[in-house]
Amino acid sequence: MLQSAYDVLVVGAGAAGLYTALCLPSQYRVGLITKDSVARSASDWAQGGIAAVIDPQDSTDLHIADTLSAGAGLCDVDAVTFLVEHAADCIHNLVDLGVAFDRHHNQLALTLEAAHSRRRVLHAADTTGRAVVSVLAERVLERENIQTLDQTFVLDIWLDEQNRCQGVCLIHKSQVHWIRAQAVILATGGGGQVFAQTTNPAVSTGDGVAIAHRAGALLRDLEFVQFHPTALTKPGAPRFLISEAVRGEGAHLVDRTGHRFAFDYHPDGELAPRDVVSRAIFNHIQKTESDPASANVFLDLRPIPVETIQHRFPNIIQVCQKWGVDVFKEPIPVAPAAHYWMGGIGTDLENRTSIENLYAVGETASTGVHGANRLASNSLLECLVFGAQFRSLQLEPISAQPVEPIESIADVEFTSIEQLRAALPRLVWQSAGISRDQKTLESAIAQVELWQQEFSQLPLSQVLINLEPKKSLKLGISASDLRDWGELYNLLDVAHLILKSAQLRTESRGGHYRSDFPNTLEEWQVHTIVQEEKWSTAPIRH
Numbered sequence: 001m002l003q004s005a006y007d008v009l010v011v012g013a014g015a016a017g018l019y020t021a022l023c024l025p026s027q028y029r030v031g032l033i034t035k036d037s038v039a040r041s042a043s044d045w046a047q048g049g050i051a052a053v054i055d056p057q058d059s060t061d062l063h064i065a066d067t068l069s070a071g072a073g074l075c076d077v078d079a080v081t082f083l084v085e086h087a088a089d090c091i092h093n094l095v096d097l098g099v100a101f102d103r104h105h106n107q108l109a110l111t112l113e114a115a116h117s118r119r120r121v122l123h124a125a126d127t128t129g130r131a132v133v134s135v136l137a138e139r140v141l142e143r144e145n146i147q148t149l150d151q152t153f154v155l156d157i158w159l160d161e162q163n164r165c166q167g168v169c170l171i172h173k174s175q176v177h178w179i180r181a182q183a184v185i186l187a188t189g190g191g192g193q194v195f196a197q198t199t200n201p202a203v204s205t206g207d208g209v210a211i212a213h214r215a216g217a218l219l220r221d222l223e224f225v226q227f228h229p230t231a232l233t234k235p236g237a238p239r240f241l242i243s244e245a246v247r248g249e250g251a252h253l254v255d256r257t258g259h260r261f262a263f264d265y266h267p268d269g270e271l272a273p274r275d276v277v278s279r280a281i282f283n284h285i286q287k288t289e290s291d292p293a294s295a296n297v298f299l300d301l302r303p304i305p306v307e308t309i310q311h312r313f314p315n316i317i318q319v320c321q322k323w324g325v326d327v328f329k330e331p332i333p334v335a336p337a338a339h340y341w342m343g344g345i346g347t348d349l350e351n352r353t354s355i356e357n358l359y360a361v362g363e364t365a366s367t368g369v370h371g372a373n374r375l376a377s378n379s380l381l382e383c384l385v386f387g388a389q390f391r392s393l394q395l396e397p398i399s400a401q402p403v404e405p406i407e408s409i410a411d412v413e414f415t416s417i418e419q420l421r422a423a424l425p426r427l428v429w430q431s432a433g434i435s436r437d438q439k440t441l442e443s444a445i446a447q448v449e450l451w452q453q454e455f456s457q458l459p460l461s462q463v464l465i466n467l468e469p470k471k472s473l474k475l476g477i478s479a480s481d482l483r484d485w486g487e488l489y490n491l492l493d494v495a496h497l498i499l500k501s502a503q504l505r506t507e508s509r510g511g512h513y514r515s516d517f518p519n520t521l522e523e524w525q526v527h528t529i530v531q532e533e534k535w536s537t538a539p540i541r542h
């Protein structure tokens, strides 16, 4: 049963939210909220693993250097050092909690991943995220101080007169509630769904960033999105990643006419760096396809010896087979896809945002560890290391009084928003995807602003955007329609924020490529900052 007040509310039940809830002092009454079921999150989908310095041949200095190099000059060195130095403790804690990482001769097995100079990635087969999340979820259910609230959609932060966070406004069973908490922790994950092509699950609609923005929190580096060059593109199938290793073994990228096009764009062809291959595919699709937002190219594994495919890629064979592609007989349809959002809600080493009593952790936060580009396997690690910081959370009681609900019923109609929900990610993919330029960004911003206005005029928007604090409202609309409405509200804000940030940064760096400003510029070695409707830059901390 939903309570009217908690000590702490954690919004999100992926790796960051679950680990945070477990680390919070057990005397606090914790509400752990997810808009879906606990099992559905990007964390659950993570494949490769978690980076940590475990091997005596490795060193924290090397892990720090690899992370800074990937971050292309925008990492916060203190945050990276903090991440790397606390990694091993978190891994040992996960093992104690019961996570069964793969072992080699009874030692934790470590693998090498792109841009890591040592073998330091822990894994549980190629479903590491599931292995971690399922154990964390089990431990959470054992804890009496944590109440899990699923199918519960957080709409907004509830601020007091001094603009401090005093709780949230949420939708539970088709009813709006105002719930008090002395601290609110946003662990809402990434925002890949704002792009037509993404590896992220349906829950990744950037809600935390949009919610924090509306509350007036400082956001940072929102233009930086990592795109993966080859994700499976089959109608109805998730954008399953087809690992770089497949191209390393000799797979060819071909278009629908069978032309091996990667060499038209770079002398290294399929083996050029990840962002170069992504751009080659993107540009080729723009040139050759009539509907580029949903078009694909193909990855042909047949140049690789059959035994090698069988030995090296059993999971890829299996997943492709499930979606009707026999990799031994036909090429896999693939396209680049938005994979990871480096930017987010600005936080310090203790996860504090710029709003008192409001915290952020995991992919929704911008701690400074990823800079302009994330080093593979550092993101699950970030969820854990920063989640562990909540062990020492001290609450400052504000008014913890429960709310006396004033109940009312709103008689409002739900208008279909399906068309806009489909059109928005297509526009963002075309304008703020792999390649960006001033003209396209400008016209996309104007379009999104128009859509925001239209959306705010909907009868349901008129009710939900102008809610009165404390007023509990019953809506005769299904929970899933209300969630669709809330996600579109957030996606429109997220689209606007990414487009405007991408327009501001007139250079190319890490996950942000401007075809009209293709070089990395020293004067742009700064963060982009958004607070309310003001965009500015801030120096990085060396």
Ligand SMILES: Cc1cc2nc3c(=O)[nH]c(=O)nc-3n(C[C@H](O)[C@H](O)[C@H](O)COP(=O)(O)OP(=O)(O)OC[C@H]3O[C@@H](n4cnc5c(N)ncnc54)[C@H](O)[C@@H]3O)c2cc1C
Residues within 6 Å of the ligand: 011, 012, 013, 014, 015, 016, 017, 033, 034, 035, 036, 037, 038, 040, 041, 042, 043, 044, 045, 046, 047, 048, 049, 050, 051, 128, 129, 152, 153, 154, 155, 187, 188, 189, 190, 199, 200, 201, 203, 204, 207, 208, 241, 339, 340, 361, 362, 363, 364, 376, 377, 378, 379, 380, 381, 383
């Ligand atoms: C296919 C794939 C493979 C990956 N592989 C790796 C890997 O090998 N290693 C690695 O380090 N990283 C990997 N990543 C990235 C990593 O998985 C994510 O960065 C990380 O899991 C994010 O965790 P999180 O807890 O911040 O968010 P998530 O795990 O996405 O959880 C978000 C939670 O917030 C909830 N939520 C969101 N909005 C609301 C709202 N309004 N109200 C209530 N609840 C809400 C959701 O329901 C969900 O429970 C991968 C990502 C993908 C998509």
